[in-house]
Amino acid sequence: MVWVSDVTEFRVAGTKVYLSPIMDLYDHSIVSYSVSTSPNTAFTSQSLRDAIAQQSPGKGLLVHTDQGFQYQHSSWRELIKSIGGVQSMSRKGNCYDNAVMENFFGHLKTEMYHGESFADLAKFYQTLDDYIYWYNNDRIQQRLKGLAPMQYRSQTLAPLIA
Secondary structure (H helix, E strand, O other): OOOOOOOOOEOOOOOEEEEEEEEEEOOOOEEEEEOOOOOOOOHHHHHHHHHHHHHHHOOEEEEEOOHHHHHHHOOOOOOOOHHEEEEEEEOOHHHHHHHHHHHHHHHHHHHHHHOOOOOOHHHHHHHHHHHHHHHHHHHHHHHOOEEOOHHHHHHHHHHHHO
């Protein structure tokens, strides 16, 4: 099991808003995310805590990020360690090491953000929630054999469950 994470920034109604998603590389689904007006360690740790609570990953989980200060902080490292996970970080100055998450951010901003105007933060948060739900459940991906992440997960795991 491998998860990746990063932080991206939006400008909404004159305010900077930060998004910290956790993506499962198995099917590229967003398993959790947090949003904040401050890119602090608490908000990135919240998305990781939520992912752990929702997914109950087994020992050996690999969590990959860039070298942002949030991921070097003890709160992030201790969360991973507490479940028997392993932390992985990109090489310094190499965005390609976290290309999957950067690709998600590109789609998110192209399909939901650029060219849109949000009157307030509440409208942006609702639109973001709707987008991530759509991305996980309806947005088909060629690399997933033309299925959305949750469809791919259900189809590939069905024989294991039966």
